[in-house]
Amino acid sequence: MHIGSLLARAARLHPSNAAIVDRGVVLDYAGFHDRAARLAAYLRSVGLAPGDRVSVLCWNRPEFLEAYFAGAFAGLVVNPLNVRLSAAEQVGVLRDCGSRHLLAQAHFAPLVAEMLSLGAPIEGVTWIAGAANVSVPSVAYEEALRSSTDGFTAAEPAGDAPAHLYYTSGTTGRPKGVILTHRNVVTHALGTLAELGLSERDTWAHIAPLFHLADAWATFAITWAGGRHAHLERFEARAALDVLERERVTLTNLIPTMLNLMVKDDTAGARDWSALRLILSGGAPIAPDVVRRIVDTFGCEYVQTYGMTETSPYLTLSLLKEHLKALPREEQMRYRAKTGRPFATIDLRVVGEDGREVPPDERTVGEIRVRGETVTPGYWNRPEETAAAFQDGWLKTGDLAVIDSEGYVTIVDRAKDMIITGGEKVYSTEVENVLYAHPAVLEAAVYGAPDPVWGETVRAALVLRPGTQLDVGEILAFCRARLTHYKAPKGVDFLAELPRTGSGKIAKRLLRAPRSGLDGA
Numbered sequence: 154m155h156i157g158s159l160l161a162r163a164a165r166l167h168p169s170n171a172a173i174v175d176r177g178v179v180l181d182y183a184g185f186h187d188r189a190a191r192l193a194a195y196l197r198s199v200g201l202a203p204g205d206r207v208s209v210l211c212w213n214r215p216e217f218l219e220a221y222f223a224g225a226f227a228g229l230v231v232n233p234l235n236v237r238l239s240a241a242e243q244v245g246v247l248r249d250c251g252s253r254h255l256l257a258q259a260h261f262a263p264l265v266a267e268m269l270s271l272g273a274p275i276e277g278v279t280w281i282a283g284a285a286n287v288s289v290p291s292v293a294y295e296e297a298l299r300s301s302t303d304g305f306t307a308a309e310p311a312g313d314a315p316a317h318l319y320y321t322s323g324t325t326g327r328p329k330g331v332i333l334t335h336r337n338v339v340t341h342a343l344g345t346l347a348e349l350g351l352s353e354r355d356t357w358a359h360i361a362p363l364f365h366l367a368d369a370w371a372t373f374a375i376t377w378a379g380g381r382h383a384h385l386e387r388f389e390a391r392a393a394l395d396v397l398e399r400e401r402v403t404l405t406n407l408i409p410t411m412l413n414l415m416v417k418d419d420t421a422g423a424r425d426w427s428a429l430r431l432i433l434s435g436g437a438p439i440a441p442d443v444v445r446r447i448v449d450t451f452g453c454e455y456v457q458t459y460g461m462t463e464t465s466p467y468l469t470l471s472l473l474k475e476h477l478k479a480l481p482r483e484e485q486m487r488y489r490a491k492t493g494r495p496f497a498t499i500d501l502r503v504v505g506e507d508g509r510e511v512p513p514d515e516r517t518v519g520e521i522r523v524r525g526e527t528v529t530p531g532y533w534n535r536p537e538e539t540a541a542a543f544q545d546g547w548l549k550t551g552d553l554a555v556i557d558s559e560g561y562v563t564i565v566d567r568a569k570d571m572i573i574t575g576g577e578k579v580y581s582t583e584v585e586n587v588l589y590a591h592p593a594v595l596e597a598a599v600y601g602a603p604d605p606v607w608g609e610t611v612r613a614a615l616v617l618r619p620g621t622q623l624d625v626g627e628i629l630a631f632c633r634a635r636l637t638h639y640k641a642p643k644g645v646d647f648l649a650e651l652p653r654t655g656s657g658k659i660a661k662r663l664l665r666a667p668r669s670g671l672d673g674a
Contacts, residue, residue: 616649
């Protein structure tokens with residue numbers, strides 16, 4: 154199977170099912186298929202051939218969903234762009250993948266104009282939700298959809314044909330394009346159907362960015378199931394709660410920073426969550442205290458997820474085995490807050506520096522390595538970096554974790570984020586979990602700050618809950634009462650907000666830049 158066949162199947166089996174709801178307007182699967190096919194026909198009509206790259210610059214909108222399938226119907230490789238990158242960074246991505254056409258939300262017209270002035274290789278622009286004049290031929294999206302499908306034959310890509318190119322951030326160093334094939338994407342969708350019990354009764358909310366795989370995978374899985382797609386164009390905590398309640402959403406995947414803001418919204422507890430059956434969280438580790446608040450607020454099942462762009466994305470889910478459901482609530486919460494056990498399509502092991510698997514004692518730290526049919530074949534035009542990412546057929550994730558006797562892993566840090574102070578290793582997630590337990594803390598990030606004596610010291614950046622105050626001495630004492638001395642933060646920065654990546658994750662590399670803060674003895 155290929156990606157286009159998923160929408161074709163849904164249109165055949167569920168033609169009148171609600172496919173996409175957008176501000177009260179409902180599009181059924183027959184209409185969804187027709188619009189994606191017309192967009193594919195248009196892209197072919199402007200000279201794009203199978204294998205060419207087409208880029209998408211858009212917030213969460215129905216057109217983004219249509220573009221994912223139109224690319225498959227036309228045999229193109231879809232390149233979702235991180236909307237938060239600068240014009241120069243966008244041009245770097247476009248040049249690297251050789252993209253010829255851009256589907257862009259008119260909101261980004263000034264950015265697109267700057268990209269073209271900097272030499273972006275784009276030959277034409279299709280404008281979503283508006284139009285603008287730029288230096289290359291352009292057309293409004295709805296006008297493009299007037300293209301006839303007469304004589305157009307949908308592509309039948311091979312399983313190993315590239316389907317998507319997702320780029321790493323590009324804000325540090327040269328960005329890498331992660332190749333996902335049709336087999337990668339379809340196999341992952343099938344895995345989520347099996348693991349999460351997806352069906353036509355489900356409504357998914359696209360709240361995390363559609364240009365990022367934390368959410369994009371559901372485009373294909375929910376469509377395969379014949380379920381309904383709702384969306385929020387840009388994240389804001391209260392608006393996200395509104396979408397979940399108004400659209401009777403049954404499940405979604407959110408980044409921990411988003412969930413933390415949502416459960417701390419003062420309207421969250423008084424809403425109707427009776428339709429919600431599952432909240433997934435992924436993209437970063439999550440503190441156990443936040444997990445408790447999620448379960449208490451929404452009253453539904455919670456599952457921690459872990460994955461990578463390179464793995465389509467899921468590698469683990471913290472779904473409880475049947476016998477674990479008999480455990481007391483606090484023990485269940487402990488398992489739900491773990492990174493999880495291997496996803497259906499994945500072989501996973503945790504290995505030490507000697508290359509051997511670490512014991513399942515939940516103490517010995519090793520690197521997670523994985524293989525399976527949802528793992529990328531490599532990076533776009535980067536054979537050396539592709540080779541370096543694998544060892545004996547296993548992808549080296551760079552994530553450090555422990556594993557227990559049930560096969561559940563818990564990530565303790567990214568290898569690059571581990572703090573070494575005075576020769577002692579400190580895993581930032583352990584410290585962050587303590588900080589999140591303080592009632593005044595809304596968000597927390599822990600990182601290593603350079604120190605002439607100890608090499609690095611532990612430092613924290615905090616955002617406080619509205620209406621609260623916190624003295625630096627109080628938070629340092631709070632941590633010292635719960636952590637070994639060398640693990641406790643030696644300095645604190647109180648910020649209005651934490652810097653984030655395009656996917657909404659906290660960008661610790663930006664926190665490491667010199668700043669004035671408050672230090673403890």
